[in-house]
Amino acid sequence: MALPLVVGVDGSDSSLQAVDWAVDEAARHELPLRLVHASRWERYEERLPSLSTSRSSGEIVAENIAASCLQRATLRNPEVKVSAEALAEDTVSALLHEGREAFAVVTGSHGRSELADTLLGSVSLAVAARSVSPVIVVRGAERNRQGAFGRVVLAVGDVAEGSAAIRFAFREARARDAELHAVRTWRRPAHPHGSQSLLIHEASTLVYEEQAATILNEVLDEVEREEGDKTVCHRDVIEGPAHRVLQDVSEQADLLVVGSLHRRDRSGLQLGRVSHAVLHRAACPVAVVPQRP
Structure with a gap:
């Protein structure tokens, strides 16, 4: 059932x-x-009195x-x-x-x-x-709630958050006959010190971007292999603070999916900063998918 x-x-x-x-x-x-x-x-x-009906x-x-x-x-x-x-x-x-x-x-x-x-x-x-x-x-405007964009956005965060959110996002995209856009953000390192050449700084920046792409591909490839999923999945590596990037991409999305790691040894609220931010600011409905260890 x-x-x-x-x-x-x-x-x-x-x-x-x-x-x-x-x-x-x-x-x-x-x-x-x-x-x-x-x-x-x-x-x-x-x-009311106890005898009252x-x-x-x-x-x-x-x-x-x-x-x-x-x-x-x-x-x-x-x-x-x-x-x-x-x-x-x-x-x-x-x-x-x-x-x-x-x-x-x-x-x-x-x-x-x-x-x-x-x-x-x-x-x-x-x-x-x-x-x-x-x-x-x-949340969000009517067109986002009504599924006008044919797009589900998946925020790929820390590997520790697991695959529950990824599987949920694939399932939603299939049910909606929508495209899935998986997003991993990265941040540019601070400006180079006087002793560091601009060339070395740009090379280190490229490393950060490549690391983000590697993580994105690894977690998505694993789920696709296990489930044999044929959903159209676009993979985007975007520079910037995660909460701002996701807020921007949510403007043209029907659903934003984020993961959340729930620990048995912790009580109270267990939302990360990114999940907390998009719940407040996203322009479309937000799904928070817990990963239980």
Whole structure:
């Protein structure tokens, strides 16, 4: 049985965009869709007498949000199997729990309680940083969310991040019939000292670029050999800070995939600087794919 695609919903515009995106994603991969609205509504209202059979207003609101999102998903694609549930739980904890047995967890970039100028909602950030399954934060302009570019971008970072993100990106490109653009960045060394000739400096610069290309080719070749993948994959080695390069290339991408190494001996948020930056700034949906040692 296929694992579900789990979506965190709260009725905000951002979460509705996440629902639309997730319906299309579920259809591409032939997955069931599970909509989850989690809220500790009992914390914010007086408890009713124990003998009362009436439901609290918070519970009713939560169920209405879940039901309306279910209706929206069904109208978008009636062929996708959709279920919805309202849970009286902390939102982050609920989505992390649901994500343990999920294809991926999908969230919007902002929640109902987030300030308008917040770059990324606290719930989305916490889930992306701690989930054991891939997390997709739906952000960016409509054309990026709708897949107008036919391009999936894969950020190839440290080798320690493993191949989980690479395999995820190949799978997404296949499902979308899109091109895959694998990007590895590199940085030019500092300006030469007075005792170092310009020729030597340029030679050392070339070494940095070649090292980046070698790493890029090695990790991609391994996955392609193991899976016999025939996806069209462009390999780009680009000079510059990784977060800025990825922000630029995301402007013409349908999805940006980054890896994240989760260590069992560490607790709390486990996002690298690059993943953290693109979650806040990317111009398209971002998938954070954990690599568990």
